[in-house]
Amino acid sequence: QTVVTQEPSFSVSPGGTVTLTCGLSSGSVSSSHYPSWYQQTPGQAPRTLIYSTNTRSSGVPDRFSGSMLGNKAALTITGAQADDESDYYCVLYMGSGISVFGGGTKLTVL
């Protein structure tokens, strides 16, 4: 059973830059996994940030960017703001119609 890995928590200072990653317990992430990233605040539905590695969803500010970083997918937030404090989830496509979410990263802005 392949597990999608994310940092459980991360912190960033207001105005700072943070990079969250999304990996595999076995093997490397590639663009063929079509990495997507979602943001969620407590009690709210998720919001789509990035899909297909680096395509921003409509209305998402350009301070959110997606990329590949070594053998992982990455979400970078530049100029972090207080309302970026959220949970961030990545999801990878495993083939045959199957997708798997990572466990999520709780981002604190302080």
Add this chain to the structure above:
Amino acid sequence: EVQLLESGGVLVQPGGSLRLSCVASGFTFSSYAMYWVRQAPGKGLEWVSTIRGSGSNTYYADSVKGRFTISRDNSKNTLYLQMNSLRDEDTAVYYCAKRADSSGNDLKIDYWGQGTLVTVSS
């Protein structure tokens, strides 16, 4: 404006059945794959199922395969999730979501519903 409105979430006993619905508006429903994604209380997101726009292809997470059935009625712009043999671990908020483009099997969501809570408990 795209809208996805889920309904059907209730308290149900283990072993019971339930059907969730998601009424869509604001786009050509039949042109897009749709998804169900769930979130157990205090836990992360879990992809549950995908159905192609025509309804011809469906996919399921191992955790629900054989128990859940995704379907759609394109004449009613409605997505369904039939849930049978429910277990305690199926307790979650179930989100309906729309694919961002008209092809592909990966999870590429542009719109989410607000979710409906399913509680499985005796």
